[in-house]
Amino acid sequence: MNTAPKRLVLVTGPSGAGRSTAINVLEDLGFETIDNLPLRLLPRLLQGSEWDHPLALGMDIRNRDFSTTALLDLIEELAGRSDIEVNILYLDAAPDVLLRRYSETRRTHPMAPAESPAIGIERELDLMAPIRDQADTLVETSDLNVHQLRDEIFRFFAPETGKILAVSLQSFSYKRGLPRGVDMVFDCRFLSNPYWVSQLRQKDGRDIAVATHVQADPLFKPFFDRVVDLARLLLPAYKAEGKSYLSIAFGCTGGQHRSVVIAESLAKALAEDGQQVSIRHRELKDRR
Known part of the structure; x- marks a missing residue:
């Protein structure tokens, strides 16, 4: 019986920093991916049958029951389990870069739907700061295009690179x-x-x-x-x-x-x- 820990990557970060792109890359690398899974459903998922593939889960403020405390508690719980190898992948970007990306797409910010995106960005960065501090892998995307971000994710998570820091x-x-x-x-x-x-x-x-x-x-x-x-x-x-x-x-x-x-x-x-x-x-x- 295979007793090796199951690999789990929690992908998070502020809106607009590239989280969706990172999840897509992990899927290309053979991860089973689920985006915006409600936090309350995660324990049930992790108690299921053995995983055939490593698992990557997208977690951010769009999760219906998202809270900083809940996610931090979840990270602490997972870190204490010997049957799971968990990695917190945090995608980050400078506030002015996030604002520019929102301006280019003309999207409203989920934390300021009726206000300026800059207000939502400031609120979200404050909310996410404690989670950023817990990150195992931090990818700063301010100066990265989509292809460079893909290369970064490959570098950290491709199977052949896992043995070397x-x-x-x-x-x-x-x-x-x-x-x-x-x-x-x-x-x-x-x-x-x-x-x-x-x-x-x-x-x-x-x-x-x-x-x-x-x-x-x-x-x-x-x-x-x-x-x-x-x-x-x-x-x-x-x-x-x-x-x-x-x-x-x-x-x-x-x-x-x-x-x-x-x-x-x-x-x-x-x-x-x-x-x-x-x-x-x-x-x-x-x-x-």
């Missing part, structure tokens, strides 16, 4: 603010800036000439070596804790040069260790 590296510009949903942030603005070299200004940190310039800074090697050592120290600890990902962001003034060089260099070092790594350069047009 995934690392997400990001470069960004401090002018646009800190990225959301990252575990660690490093400031690279102390390094020599290629922006002030006319031949390098229009290039980015993936260009070998830009990388060579940044790496020639005497502080680059000691800083980079310590970042690599820290990542290698934390990866086993995160994995032992049951985490599925580690997200590290590097910032510089414009997000074009120094932060990109560091992110690319760390990705190469960790990939050589056999680590699964993805990179996103927030300020560059052609992200990967």
